[in-house]
Amino acid sequence: CPGRQEMQNSLKQVQKLLSAHEASYLQSLRTLKKKINLLQGTAKQPARANNNTCPKLDAPANGRKLGKVLTVGHEVHFLCDAGYELVGSESRICQESLSWSGQQPLCRDSNECASAPCLNGGTCVDEVNQFSCICAKGWAGATCQSPVPTFAAAGALPAATTGPFVRPSRCTQVQGTTHCTCEPGYTISGRDSNTCTDIDECELFHNGQAGRLCLHSCVNTPGGYRCTCPAGYNVTRDGRSCKDIDECATRQNNCTRDQMCVNTYGGFQCVRVDCPRIRNATYVKTSPMRCERNPCPVDNKACSQAPNSFSYHYLSVVSNLSAPRVMFRVTAMRPMGDTLRFSLLGGKQARRHFTVQRSDRQTGQLMLVSPVQGPVTLEAEVEMSELEKRVQLGRYITKVTMFVSQYEF
Numbered sequence: 001c002p003g004r005q006e007m008q009n010s011l012k013q014v015q016k017l018l019s020a021h022e023a024s025y026l027q028s029l030r031t032l033k034k035k036i037n038l039l040q041g042t043a044k045q046p047a048r049a050n051n052n053t054c055p056k057l058d059a060p061a062n063g064r065k066l067g068k069v070l071t072v073g074h075e076v077h078f079l080c081d082a083g084y085e086l087v088g089s090e091s092r093i094c095q096e097s098l099s100w101s102g103q104q105p106l107c108r109d110s111n112e113c114a115s116a117p118c119l120n121g122g123t124c125v126d127e128v129n130q131f132s133c134i135c136a137k138g139w140a141g142a143t144c145q146s147p148v149p150t151f152a153a154a155g156a157l158p159a160a161t162t163g164p165f166v167r168p169s170r171c172t173q174v175q176g177t178t179h180c181t182c183e184p185g186y187t188i189s190g191r192d193s194n195t196c197t198d199i200d201e202c203e204l205f206h207n208g209q210a211g212r213l214c215l216h217s218c219v220n221t222p223g224g225y226r227c228t229c230p231a232g233y234n235v236t237r238d239g240r241s242c243k244d245i246d247e248c249a250t251r252q253n254n255c256t257r258d259q260m261c262v263n264t265y266g267g268f269q270c271v272r273v274d275c276p277r278i279r280n281a282t283y284v285k286t287s288p289m290r291c292e293r294n295p296c297p298v299d300n301k302a303c304s305q306a307p308n309s310f311s312y313h314y315l316s317v318v319s320n321l322s323a324p325r326v327m328f329r330v331t332a333m334r335p336m337g338d339t340l341r342f343s344l345l346g347g348k349q350a351r352r353h354f355t356v357q358r359s360d361r362q363t364g365q366l367m368l369v370s371p372v373q374g375p376v377t378l379e380a381e382v383e384m385s386e387l388e389k390r391v392q393l394g395r396y397i398t399k400v401t402m403f404v405s406q407y408e409f
C-alpha cells in the first residue's frame, strides 16, 4: 500500500529531525554547563583569595575608617570626628603576614582647654567637642572676653584684671542699636563700647573757664578726683580749697614755754619777746608783747631820749597779698604835747615794702605798698613821737613782723 509507505517515510524524516534537535539541544546544554562551570570558577576565585586578606578592621569610636580592601598591600586610613584627636596609627597596611601594620587607633576627646582659651581669670571646663568658661566676677562671654555690662559696685571687679580706672559699661538694646553708658566719672573709651575709662577731671578742667578745680592740687581718682593741700593745710569742707591748720591751737607746735606760738598760713613760728638793750636805758616787760623803759635818772639825756616803749606784733599773711593795703595801725591813747609824728624805721627792705601814713590826728598806719611773694619774713618799725613845741616828749616803737606764706591761700 503506497499510502502506508509514504506515511513511514514521513515518520522517519520527523524522527531524524527530532534527533538532530536533540543533539543540538544536548550540545547547547553542554556548552551552557561549561559556561556555568567557568562562571563558577571565576566566582570561586575571590573565595580562594579570601585566604589572602587581613582581618577585618573596625572604625574607632568617634571616628571613621577609609578603605575597604583588606588584601595584602592595601592601606586603611582612620579619621576622628571634630573635637577628637587620633591616638595610634593614622593608617595601617595589610602585610604579607596577613596582619595589619601599626596599632589600632583611638579617637580621644581633645583637651580644648589646653590653649587656655578663657580670658580674664576664667576657668576652662573641657567638654566633648568643645569647652566652656566659668568667668571670673565681672566678666562674660564665651571666653570671658567682655566685662559684665552692668553697674558694678566699686571693688566688685578684680582689680588685677580691670584696674580701678576701667569699668564695664551698661548697655541696652533699642531696636537693634546698642547704647552703652558709663558710671559717673567714666566715659566710653574709643574702640570698645563695653569698656568705660575714668575721666581725668584734673586734666580736663586744668584750665577750666569756671576756675581751677582745686585751689592747690588735684589728684585723679577712679570715677572722680580729690583736691589735696600742702602741709600745714587741710582741705576745706567743700573739698576744693585749703584752710590753714592752727598749729598753735592744736598743740601741733613745738614752741617752748618761754616762746610764743604764732600761727602762720601753712605753719607756725615760735617767737620770743626780749626787751631791747639800749645804752643808758633799761626796759622791763610789762606784758608778753610789750617792754617799757624804766624811769631814767635825772639828767641822763641818753636814757630820756631812748624810746619809752617797744610793742611787738606778729602778722601772718598770705603771699602776693594785694597792695596797697593797711597792715597795722598805731594810735596814741592819751596823746601829750601839741604834735604827734609817725615814721617808718628800718632798713631798705622795710622801705621797699612799706610806708607809714597818718590816718587821723592820733593814728598812723603801716601800709604795704606792693605785693610780696612768700615765703618770707618782713619786719617794719613804726615810731610815734610826741612833741611839745618841737621838743620831743616821748617815743613809742611798734615792731611789726610779717610772716608771708608760700601760697596765696
Ligand SMILES: *[C@@H]1O[C@H](CO)[C@@H](O)[C@H](O)[C@H]1NC(C)=O
Binding pocket: 047, 048, 051
Ligand atoms: C587557606 O589556606 C590554608 C593553607 O595555606 C589552608 O589550610 C586553608 O584550608 C585555606 N582556607 C580556606 C578557607 O580556603
Ligand SMILES: *[C@@H]1O[C@H](CO)[C@@H](O)[C@H](O)[C@H]1NC(C)=O
Binding pocket: 233, 234, 245, 246
Ligand atoms: C586736718 O586733717 C587731719 C587729717 O587729715 C585731721 O586729723 C585734723 O584734725 C584736721 N585738722 C583740722 C584743723 O581740721
Ligand SMILES: *[C@@H]1O[C@H](CO)[C@@H](O)[C@H](O)[C@H]1NC(C)=O
Binding pocket: 254, 255, 256
Ligand atoms: C620744731 O620742729 C621743727 C620741725 O617741725 C624743727 O625744725 C625745729 O627745730 C623744732 N624746734 C624746736 C625748738 O624744737
Ligand SMILES: *[C@@H]1O[C@H](CO)[C@@H](O)[C@H](O)[C@H]1NC(C)=O
Binding pocket: 279, 280, 300, 301, 302, 303
Ligand atoms: C650814760 O650813763 C652813764 C652813767 O651810768 C653816764 O656817765 C653817761 O654820761 C650817760 N651817757 C649819756 C649819753 O648820757
Ligand SMILES: *[C@@H]1O[C@H](CO)[C@@H](O)[C@H](O)[C@H]1NC(C)=O
Binding pocket: 320, 322, 371, 373, 408
Ligand atoms: C599775684 O596776684 C595777681 C592778682 O592778684 C596775679 O595776677 C599774679 O599772677 C599773682 N602772682 C603770683 C606770682 O601768683
